[in-house]
Amino acid sequence: MSNLTATEQIIDYIKENILNGNFEINSKLPSERKIAEEFNISRIPVRQAIEKLCEEGILKAVTYSSPIVQGFKKVNLFDHNSPFDKEDIQELYVEALRTRQLIESEAAKSAAINASRNEIKLIRNAYLKSIDELHKLYMGLLKECNNADLQFHQEIIKASHSPLFIQYYKLISKTIFSNQYFGFKYRTSLKNMIEDHNKIMSAIEQRDSNSAYSSMYNHLEDVIQLLDTKQT
Numbered sequence: 001m002s003n004l005t006a007t008e009q010i011i012d013y014i015k016e017n018i019l020n021g022n023f024e025i026n027s028k029l030p031s032e033r034k035i036a037e038e039f040n041i042s043r044i045p046v047r048q049a050i051e052k053l054c055e056e057g058i059l060k061a062v063t064y065s066s067p068i069v070q071g072f073k074k075v076n077l078f079d080h081n082s083p084f085d086k087e088d089i090q091e092l093y094v095e096a097l098r099t100r101q102l103i104e105s106e107a108a109k110s111a112a113i114n115a116s117r118n119e120i121k122l123i124r125n126a127y128l129k130s131i132d133e134l135h136k137l138y139m140g141l142l143k144e145c146n147n148a149d150l151q152f153h154q155e156i157i158k159a160s161h162s163p164l165f166i167q168y169y170k171l172i173s174k175t176i177f178s179n180q181y182f183g184f185k186y187r188t189s190l191k192n193m194i195e196d197h198n199k200i201m202s203a204i205e206q207r208d209s210n211s212a213y214s215s216m217y218n219h220l221e222d223v224i225q226l227l228d229t230k231q232t
Contacts, residue, residue: 006041010049028066094228096175101220107160108216112209115159126152127201
C-alpha cells in the first residue's frame with residue numbers, strides 16, 4: 001500500500017470492504033469524516049476516491065448525504081475478454097451446474113463419511129488457499145483466483161471414494177473450469193462464498209454427512225442463480 005496515493009488506498013479500502021461484506025449493498029457508505037479519521041488523512045483524497053467510485057458505478061452519489069453502495073457491475077457474460085464466446089452456451093452452463101450440484105452434494109456427503117484424515121487435511125489446505133486467493137477477485141485477476149477454489153472441489157470429489165464421481169469430474173473438466181470462471185466473474189461480494197466454503201469444510205470435518213450435502217447443494221445453487229438467464 002505504501003506506493004499508492006492516498007486516494008488509491010481509499011479506493012482499494014472501499015472495494016475490499018464491499019467484497020468482504022462489511023459495506024453491504026444498498027447501505028450508506030461511512031462518512032468522509034469517519035474514513036478520513038481512520039486513515040489519519042484529510043477528507044480531500046476520500047472525496048476524490050468516492051467521486052471515482054461513483055463514476056464507475058460502484059457507489060451512487062446522494063445529495064447532502066453519504067453515497068449508497070451499489071457493488072460491482074455485472075459484466076456481459078460473453079464480452080470480448082472472455083475465453084468463452086458462443087452466444088448460446090449460457091444455458092448449457094446452467095444445466096451442467098445442475099448436474100454438478102447433484103453429484104457434488106452427494107460427493108460431499110460421502111466425503112464426510114469416507115474421507116481419511118490425510119484427505120481431510122488436503123481439503124482443508126485447499127480451502128485455506130482458496131480464502132487467501134479471493135482478494136485477487138476485486139483486482140480483476142479472474143483467471144488466477146479460481147484455481148484454489150477448483151482444487152477445493154476436486155479434493156472433496158476424491159475424498160468421496162466414488163469412482164463414478166471422480167471419472168465424471170475428469171470428463172467435464174473444461175465445463176467445470178468455465179463454471180468457476182463465470183461464478184467469479186458475476187460475483188459482487190465474497191462474503192457468501194467464504195461462508196459457504198466454511199460450512200462445507202466444517203461439515204466434512206465433523207463427519208456430518210447431511211450438513212455436507214446441504215451446504216454443497218446451497219453453495220452451487222448460489223452460482224446457478226448468478227448464471228441463470230431466467231433470473232430477473
